[in-house]
Amino acid sequence: MPTRVHAIIVARPGPSSRAQLLRTLDALTLQTRRPDAVTLVVCGDGTAARESDAIARVVEGIIEARTSTSFAEAVALAKPRVADDAAIWLLAHDTAPHPGALAQLAGALERSPSASIAAPKLVDVDDDRHLVSLGVTMTRWGRSVELAAGELDQNQHDGRDDALGADIRGMLIRAETTGRLLPDPGLGGADEGLDLGVRARLAGGRVTLAPGARVSVSPDGPAALPQGQAPRTYVTRLAQLHRRLAYAPAAVVPLHWLSLLPLALWRTIAHLVAKRPASVLPEWGAALAAMVRFGAVARSRRGIRTNRKASWARIAPLRISRAELRRRLDDGHGSEGGAVSELDFFSGGGAWAVLGALVVSIAAFTTLLAWPAIGGGALLPLRDTVAALWSDAAWGQRGVGIGVIGPADPFAAVLAVVGTLWAGAPSYAMVVLWLLALPLAVLGGWFAATRITDRGGLRIFGGAAWALAPTFLTALIEGRPAAVLAHLLLPWLFHTAVVAHRSWGAAGAASIILAATIACAPSLAPALIVLWLLAIIIVLSRAWFHGAVRLLWMLAPTAVLFAPLAFWQAQNGQLWSVFADPGAVWAGAQVGADPAGRLVLASGFPTADLAGWMDVLDPALAAWAPVLIAPVALLALAAAVAPRWGAGITLLGVTMAGLATAFLAVGVSVSFTQGTPVAIWPGTGLSLAWAGLVGGALVTLDTAITMPKLRIAAVTVAGLALAVCALPALTALHGGRTELTNGPESTLPAYVAAEARGDREISTLVLTPQNDGGLAIDVVWGASATLGAQTTMLSTATSPQGVDISALAVDLLSPRTFDAPGELAAHGIHFVLLDQPRGSESDAARAFRVEAVTALDQRAGFVKVGETDKGVLWRLDAEPAERSDPTRAEQGTAGSIIVLQLIVVFAALLLSIPTRASRRAARSQSRIVGRAADEPLVLPRRREDARPEPSAGDADEDEEQR
Template sequence: MPARVHAIIVARPGSSARAQLLRTLDALRAQTTPPSAITLVMCGDAAGVRESETVAGLVEGIIEARHGTSFADAVELARPRVAEDASLWLLAHDTAPHPRALERLVGSLERSPSAAIIAPKLVQVDDDREIVSLGVSMTALGRSVELAAGELDQGQHDGRDEALGADIRGLLIRSEVRDDLRPDRALAGADEGLDLGVRARLGGGRVVLTPSARISVSPDGPAALPSGRSRSAFVTRLAQLHRRLSYAPTPALPLHWLALLPLALWRSITHLVGKRPEAVLPEWGAALTAMFRFGAIARSRRSIRSFRTSSWASITPLRVSRGELHRRLDDGHGSEGGALSELHFFSGGGAWAVLAALVVSVAAFTEMLAWPVLGGGALLPLRRTVEALWNDAAWGLRGVGVDLVGPADPFASVIAVLGSLWPAGPSFALVLLWILALPLAVLGGWFAATRVTDRAGLRIFAGVVWACAPTFLTALVDGRPTGVLVHLLLPWLFHTAVVAHRSWGAAGAASIVFAAVAACSPSLVPALLVLWVIALAITLGGARFRGAVRLLWLPFPAAALFAPLALWQQSHGSLIAVLADPGMIWAGPQASADAAGRLALAMGFPTVDLGGWLSVLPAPFGFWAGILLAPLAVLALMSAIAPRWRAGITLLVVALLGFATAFLAVGIAVSFAQGTPVAVWPGAGLSLAWIGVTGAALVTLDTMLTMPRIRLLGATVAAVAVVVSAAPALLSFHLAGDERVLTNGPDSTLPAYVAAQAAGEQPIGTLVLTPQNDGGLAAEVVWGASETLGAQTTMMSTATNIHGSDITDLSVDLLSARDFDAAGELGAEGISYVLLATTPRADDRAVALNSAAVAALNQRDGFVHAGTTDRGELWSLQEDASDRGSLTAGQHATARTVTTVQLVLLIAALLLSIPTRASRRAARAQSRIVGRAPDEPLVLPRHPDDAEMDAVAESRELHASDSASAAGSADGPAPEPTNEATDESEQEEKR
């Protein structure tokens, strides 16, 4: 006698759901073996279905439940209506069984006495040739794995007759075990069929697959996973953790519980490395939820224990091994070894260009090879230990001023990274940076060019032009570390940001470089944000919403670095001070806001000496240096009408924003050097403009000048002109003599005696007093062995009010006739030394103030004259100074919070940027060129043998041409030329 079957249908209200329900009921009516009874559980208002004649004619009972009732809860509500001897068939309103589905399910149930659950083959409702699910298993760690899903049904899995579990939709549960195998409501809609299969296996039963029984399903029904990637990830992970706690042996249960949060942290890291940042929050949400579901875990474990008759070893044969899982996940995506996936850095000449730049750099800065520390301009030594470097990069006590507590400049983090590359002597890292700057610039320009052109020669052209930029060479010669670093970082920002919408790896890398560029030059942030908004608009305009989400991530690490400083400046001064140049503020040569300065900026030079040309040629002739950059500018302007005009116009917008930034920067003075206002360095804006001009010129050369000889001529003229314009700057290090800015050292800006006492970065305070030519006195406090680059802070360089403890009155009284315990007050502030620094280019008033200061300090009690040094006159206190102040408990808490938030975002960006095998395959599947026109021909790299083949072909063509000419002269006029491609440019495009 055939087994009785009671079908339970779980449905939700809605017009589309109603249509699907009627389709399901029609499919049940058409069954060759119809179910004995049908119960409908409506999760919501059931008034509409009660009025349906189809429902009334087939359904024996309708149960109305709350709207949010889960599939498992709905099945539980209908269970009392099922007869004792009836098997249970679990359906939803979107599951339409094929006509013989139930007949075949019941047949399998009768043929397999050991079968507790019979599972059908689920197929797509719109295409029954695509398998949705046929059996589910799990790994040793409990991860559920579909045995067949998303495949074209060719009968390849029909030989499998058993699985560990199956999708819960369409399961037929034997009547004898029906009350023991109930869907676990704590699973929240995921892995319910797998859990039923595991418990059936532990109870001595089996999950038998019946591929011939087919049921069409939709992806959004009551029994399917929730819609939305985050919600689906949360439910899936919660189900996995719940099953792990339910299945674990009792002694191991506390260990599993304690491991939930550490495991969530580890998996968050793997999600970021695997370019799945959207899974991080669901991971933590699932872990926290699973931790406190003690009642649900207890019920699940009790249910398993009451039905279990077999050991857990019975599960092992049906698990998925690690090797099999890797084979399932490896889809072979990507064009491995394809022509577009190769950079050809070595074969294309990029490596030779970098090597040549290194030779030029060594020749230009020969003496620098023997220098341990680089000085001059805006350069300062670095801290002597890596730990001190990173302390300067954290929120806390600053290395200048007295009791000045607050956020570090983001530039301090860049300096900490740079100094950590040479831990034995961090200051030597700046020497290496200067020597390697030219080859690094060529390398960055070459890689940035890979986003614009496939031609090896044009990539080398871009590297050379980028390294010879006037603003870059000026920053090198004048000793401006921020300008050098910005110019070296911008090509990498371009290289990663233009493809950030494609992958999380590129977005993560771009966000890190974006933060580094902003840290070195905050004045570039407005222009970069405008470009970011434009990129978002272009991406959204192309309906690439996932790409827009990736682009949204770009400014987050930079915002985390700048937020504490911005809040501090907003509450203590002016928010515009955030745009101030970091590091040492140096009133060196730079273009001003007058007509001559703006003319120099318009020509691409950040100083009025036009890259050293005015020191070589008289002024009327020196201004012709700007003409040398005209060929490059003309090529850039032509990109607006090139075949790839969209990319050309975008790059011209980049150039326009760079020039606008430079023009605005020279008119903004928010920093002070010894009381003198100093305008923002315009070179950073010119570097941004230079990358736009260079990129636009590449677009023209690559797509508009199609004839190879014309392209070669244009690139050669532009490159030679740029190289000639760079000659005075490259030669200035040798020709300037004593007037050159870069110097050997110093190791410390303080006298050697103080530096020795502060060895190991001891917090020894030195009051540095500098007489000014205007009759004033500059006072600052330096902590440690030297004033360092990473310890500088814009909180002091932009200050218009006193920050920290005020020492101005004490400094003035120290040199006056006032009788007071000066040594005691200095010692109370933690200051041990007083240095009367030598004034550069001192006039009479500064000399007079210096003499009076020496006399006053020599008469003060408690001071010992330590001698005359190359830094000035030094005095020390007779008594030991008090220890430097420390942070309060509240300040410690603020420091920990700020550091934690910044580290979390930076580490997240770093993990996202780490390439994986899958991300590399995905990147190789797309062209490196951004903005390529659809009808633009590809320029594939040529094999070395192609040259020989071309030579043979050309010789044959010449021979044929000579023969035709001879025949024509003998027999008549030569024939008309055909339409075949004989032009050299067309031959190249064909090749």
């Protein structure tokens, strides 16, 4: 038994520290075996402690240290006051030992002569039945693992007496080892007890556990880990890296040091996949700190080397195995068989609905099966190679104009993804998209419906209603790729965003889909941001702070992708132009910004032809087509008074946001095509409104209509009405009432396309006489004008961008004598194409075109290739200059922007990757959002599955524990 015991108490001033300290001192006086001396180390102002009679009666000395002094440094300050033959008892102001604690610890050392340290059982200060810590071990790579913690103490671990280490609070260090076994300040406040155990083993001793010695601790004391997740992660990771450098053989220390940053990068990926983004910055901070702490590592290594008597083989048996670690970390949360709501995609009829939509799509768009490319409307070919697709999606040289260098439209990245899916012929990917549009819409609508209802029939109705939306069908037959993609993305945005507050996986997926949706339809950004702010308010009102942080992340990819374009437009005084429709600018058959046009929008149709009804019926009869949408609208309105009225009102708010977007968009013109202003297409706003409308109808059908026969009748009427409403659009291709065309694979003559095959830097000056007598000028690089190369930098410009050659083009068709081929070649022009306007050609345009042909034929240096189906083509008889590369400053800007965008998007992708834990957590909660507490479940029908839905707060706590 130790002859003397010297207790060292480390105190840190705080709101409750004085009361805790007095409680600890009282506990020392009540010990059955009292310590022989007590030294108090105050990390901060010690005036109050020195003036306290209660403290003076117990302690033999008070040491005042800096506020920043760590627990290990405080113990080192008190060590000179400890006698050589005294054991050291390590305490803090919040560690209150139970009456027999010291006697039990001293007895454990007396019974085991090989033990250098005795460690108590730590229990919670507010509930001594809650076990805080009893023994610590580590993995092969040095991660510390509690042997027993966070459990109800039923003495189930009291049989264990040997451990690699323990929590440092309450440790009793044998007198003979106090000269060499003291906490290491280099650990930064974590794993100090584990490190003491390792060094004790190497010195020939060990750590013995004394479960009968109980010490109450609080979670915020001087020797405890920090409370915040980020500080806790930092100190634990720093301690792990410090121990790795201190324990490693001398020969491999440099290798460990060199691996710190690559390891931080790898662990960053692992943190994101495991849905722990808050650990990323602490990970890098710990790695950088460990790299520069040469002195602390050297001192730790020197201490181990001086006192080492045993080999490292003594440590290995006490490490935790991977299988045991997996078993300890697997808390069984969300285990199979206990799910609240299964997906039931196949058994619930979702797969059959998608298959049926595919059959309808093939029947409606049969002709597309033979087309190598799809054209018409706002459709253009895509680039020939995947590399060129992604080049168009990055900041840099644009594929139109001369010397136009700047940010790409985010829509180009969406097109690059689509084109990459059919890498051999990217343009054919658009044909595949059109063929799969209907089944993909049903698939997205079905999954979105799983957030509203458990009923298989209603989910099928939701998918079909989404695919039969008039605005979607209009976009298909008019050839609007951005609108089609936005409509396909919106249900997935709904599916992920409404549960983004629950998990990082949903937040990561929602952030990517949100960025893609706004890239396809920037005009939706204001409405979606308003809905996002509303979600933030709801989450904060329920004190789901973790959920609010996840919702904040949702905007990160969108902000990073749009920031360069927004900054560029703001510099040019055209910030509102960031909301312009991306891709090729095409007016189409838009409604006007007058009351009549807005009435058409309010009825759910984006164009005056009412999704083709005006082309198949007399206008007086076709005007009644909006009545076919009335059943869905009436069901949606009833959602405001349904039992799940909160969800119903929210969905009606989504409808109003979409309608407001459509009303505003139709009156805003920020894009131009050949000098003609074009209003923003209102159809994407109607797609958002349709999402709220269908969702509201599902809420009503699921909760308000309780009679099965009445529900079936309502679904049948609404579904048949939508199917009839879609008939003109679905038969438009067979009836020749669509803008879709077979190709072209290139908008330029075949001669130019052959010269520019493989995305060679071949430029063509395209001159198009206008019906009003003007002249439109475009410069196209490569084999064709492509969809991804289009940029709102030019389509919204009110002043010349890049090199302005408008005067040169006019002079080219005038009688003025000058070296036209030389000046065009100096700008890198290879060909000149004289085109004609789309649609009917006026007499003025025809006369202008004839005069232009004559003028170009008479100019020297222009070799006429001939008449083509794309216009009249001339080749310059001069050597064109190389296309100028961006300057070094522009290349640096481009590189920085691309790297930042890739980092954020990659992080979002990693967050969205499902893991075993995230899937189990998702299955443990109801898929239905906004379900009333007393609302009965429909699926699954297994008794064991019918359990209450856990709150989002509970889910957050479970995730943090994992």
